[in-house]
Amino acid sequence: MSNPTNPLKAVRGTRDLLPPDSALWNHVEAIARSVFARYGFGEIRTPIFEDTQLFARGVGEETDIVSKEMYTWEDRARAQSEKAQSLTLRPENTAGVVRAYIEHKLGDSGQLQKLYYIGPQFRRERPQRGRYRQFWQIGVEVLGPTSSGAESPLRDAEILEMLATLLDELGVKGWQLALNSVGSSEDRKRYNAALREALAPIKHQMCEDNQRRAETNPLRVLDSKEPNDQALIDGLPKIADYLDDSSREHFAQVRAALDACGVAYTVNPRLVRGLDYYTRTTFEFTVPDGSGLGTQNALLGGGRYDGLSEMLGGPKAPGIGFAIGEDRLILTLQAQAEAAGGSAAEKKLDAYIAPMGVERNAAALALARELRRAGLSVEVGDGSFRLKKSFEAADRVARHIIILGEDEVKSGILTVKSFATGEQVKIASTEIASRFGTENQ
Numbered sequence: 001m002s003n004p005t006n007p008l009k010a011v012r013g014t015r016d017l018l019p020p021d022s023a024l025w026n027h028v029e030a031i032a033r034s035v036f037a038r039y040g041f042g043e044i045r046t047p048i049f050e051d052t053q054l055f056a057r058g059v060g061e062e063t064d065i066v067s068k069e070m071y072t073w074e075d076r077a078r079a080q081s082e083k084a085q086s087l088t089l090r091p092e093n094t095a096g097v098v099r100a101y102i103e104h105k106l107g108d109s110g111q112l113q114k115l116y117y118i119g120p121q122f123r124r125e126r127p128q129r130g131r132y133r134q135f136w137q138i139g140v141e142v143l144g145p146t147s148s149g150a151e152s153p154l155r156d157a158e159i160l161e162m163l164a165t166l167l168d169e170l171g172v173k174g175w176q177l178a179l180n181s182v183g184s185s186e187d188r189k190r191y192n193a194a195l196r197e198a199l200a201p202i203k204h205q206m207c208e209d210n211q212r213r214a215e216t217n218p219l220r221v222l223d224s225k226e227p228n229d230q231a232l233i234d235g236l237p238k239i240a241d242y243l244d245d246s247s248r249e250h251f252a253q254v255r256a257a258l259d260a261c262g263v264a265y266t267v268n269p270r271l272v273r274g275l276d277y278y279t280r281t282t283f284e285f286t287v288p289d290g291s292g293l294g295t296q297n298a299l300l301g302g303g304r305y306d307g308l309s310e311m312l313g314g315p316k317a318p319g320i321g322f323a324i325g326e327d328r329l330i331l332t333l334q335a336q337a338e339a340a341g342g343s344a345a346e347k348k349l350d351a352y353i354a355p356m357g358v359e360r361n362a363a364a365l366a367l368a369r370e371l372r373r374a375g376l377s378v379e380v381g382d383g384s385f386r387l388k389k390s391f392e393a394a395d396r397v398a399r400h401i402i403i404l405g406e407d408e409v410k411s412g413i414l415t416v417k418s419f420a421t422g423e424q425v426k427i428a429s430t431e432i433a434s435r436f437g438t439e440n441q
């Protein structure tokens with residue numbers, strides 16, 4: 001039993017998002033929605049928990065996510081008609097989106113599906129700055145039947161270009177795009193075999209995790225951040241040498257389209273990403289050191305997953321997607337704004353109404369109602385406050401203070417002071433909304 005006098009805390013790896021930070025979250029999401037809309041994306045909202053099998057099949061049993069990080073529980077049957085079922089909090093959203101694509105037969109329209117999502121994901125990782133057990137992702141999936149053009153390298157280049165636009169519109173500075181191709185599943189089979197062969201004589205010199213990966217899924221060794229193993233890993237065969245002509249051509253076309261758009265990138269032959277379903281293009285956007293992420297400098301990742309729908313029992317539906325770590329994006333924006341001497345989230349209200357005496361409280365609320373309905377953001381003080389306290393409170397949250405005394409209520413002529421200029425003027429209450437409105441523009 002927990003001690004009733006001990007206040008409960010948010011669970012390790014989870015956190016509360018509070019104002020004013022939450023305003024930045026809303027801002028980021030609003031910009032993302034606006035950019036996605038311009039590129040023809042529609043929003044999808046899938047359930048936060050799914051059948052465990054979805055992730056086991058879709059993400060891959062051997063991945064860290066499925067093998068050790070999922071929040072899974074046996075969901076008891078509540079009635080005879082129900083069966084107990086193993087359920088899991090979604091650790092990522094691509095599998096859920098592809099399940100929905102299959103379930104709702106979205107491919108039957110023959111159209112390319114361009115979907116985005118914004119929502120929490122759950123992984124039991126070791127919490128640290130930029131790594132949480134509940135974290136948010138803003139993601140996109142483009143998929144459809146082959147005849148819809150879903151396999152085209154143009155789709156890959158378009159979403160990379162969209163990401164560059166999104167990060168620029170958000171004001172993220174110094175982002176870098178790393179790109180690679182992991183080839184078709186056939187290419188990967190051949191490459192895996194080559195890796196396994198190359199690893200066999202050297203794997204005993206590697207860390208335990210890499211020794212295991214060398215056996216079970218050698219591709220994953222390339223993902224390893226183990227400092228002592230880096231030199232050995234750099235000497236391993238490169239996937240680029242195992243791509244067949246069509247994968248090679250596909251990758252060349254992605255790069256050519258990015259070059260034409262002026263989107264800068266570097267090719268990183270070790271970028272294979274942690275999930276089993278990736279084929280061909282894989283990518284990651286990082287931010288420079290000192291952007292607030294510490295060692296977790298990957299802002300987002302994604303890639304093509306041409307066989308995923310079939311792995312989940314659906315029709316052939318090649319696709320490509322990405323997931324931005326929203327927590328990391330916010331940390332980056334905050335750190336970069338701070339480094340530039342500002343604050344990313346500061347936005348003050350238009351006005352603070354200070355009633356002089358509790359008899360003016362009702363009139364203050366009525367005035368606030370009028371101004372708020374006219375579109376202004378307004379806070380109302382309390383008539384029991386002294387003038388000094390009202391000024392202090394107003395200065396903290398608003399750009400103007402409106403003083404509402406007996407005379408003001410009677411005459412409808414209000415005293416308004418601007419904190420920015422120190423100027424104090426008398427304005428008819430009916431004119432305030434239009435006066436502040438022009439200032440806001």
Ligand code: AMP
Nearest residue numbers: 130131132135298299300301323325328
């Ligand atoms: P993934 O789904 O693993 O490809 O991750 C995509 C992006 O989600 C990463 O680049 C991170 O920005 C973010 N991300 C993944 N795991 C976490 C986590 N535990 N906490 C915060 N962000 C995460």
